[in-house]
Amino acid sequence: MQDNFHSDDPIEKKFRELGNRAEGVIVAYLMGHDPDPKAFMTNAVSLIEGGADILEIGIPFSDPVADGPVIQAAGTRALSAGATPRKIIDTIGELSSQFTTPIVILTYYNPILAMGVEQFMRNASDNGVNGIVVPDLPMEEGDMFRNTTLKHNIDRILLAAPNTSEKRLVGIVEKSKGFVYLVSLYGVTGPRDILSPQALETVKKVKSLAKGTIPVSAGFGISRPEHVSSLLGAGADGAIVGSALVRTVAEHLGDPREAPYYLKKTITELKEASKQRD
Secondary structure, eight states: OOOOOOOSSHHHHHHHHHHHHHOEEEEEEETSSSSSSHHHHHHHHHHHTOSSSEEEEEHHHHHTTTTHHHHHHHHHHHHHOOOOHHHHHHHHHHHHHHOOOOOEEOOOOHHHHHOHHHHHHHHHHHHTTOEEEESOOOOOOOHHHHHHHTTTTTTTOOOOOOOOOOHHHHHHHOOOOOEEEEEEESSOOOOSSOOOOHHHHHHHHHHHHHHSSSSSSEEEOOOOOHHHHHHHHHHEEEEEOOHHHHHHHTTSSSSGGGGGHHHHHHHHHHHHTTTOOO
């Protein structure tokens, strides 16, 4: 099926380009400034060089309701290292000046309000942020917020889950820009051994509702190449990898210089799996 995503949008352009090559998009997540700004920068570069198509960067918050233990721990490490939204956005500016990889930030609404929505979006846009995910701001309350993001050319990416009603899914598809972000239903984020059939059914359902107007990406605890193949086989346009990468950072806190090698290796394997589409 020929998807008609908007080609002028950096995120949707990436989906279009890869889709035309029968490739899926790999979205790689890291917590900003985990375990410290310098190590984070090196890790982020290793993911881009390893083949990540889009980089998703978390801004740590003291009460992260949607995060699993792996990402919560990363947020705590980043906050201990002095991370603030402003500092992380400045680092994103360094990354975006070196690489063309689209960058999405994931943050809770509180840090945005603390800076002021207009100021936050202007700052993010000036530093090369292309999209934003705010897990605790419901679609129904986000119209003014969405208008501000659009004004600054930042895509408001909405979350959908397997238990989201069809009526609500239609709204999410209409109001999302960049891509629709599918999350697993049961609890919080975290790596899984196998993908549930329900995850694949959700992908099929949302893809049919989207009718090719917006890409659909899924983050269901993806940690293995076969997870990527399954999701893309079910019709997803992209796979989001988070906890598996953040866990790699955590496993090498004793010698952070080793983390980039393993991050790059993981993302390269997942990226390869995204190319094996029928």
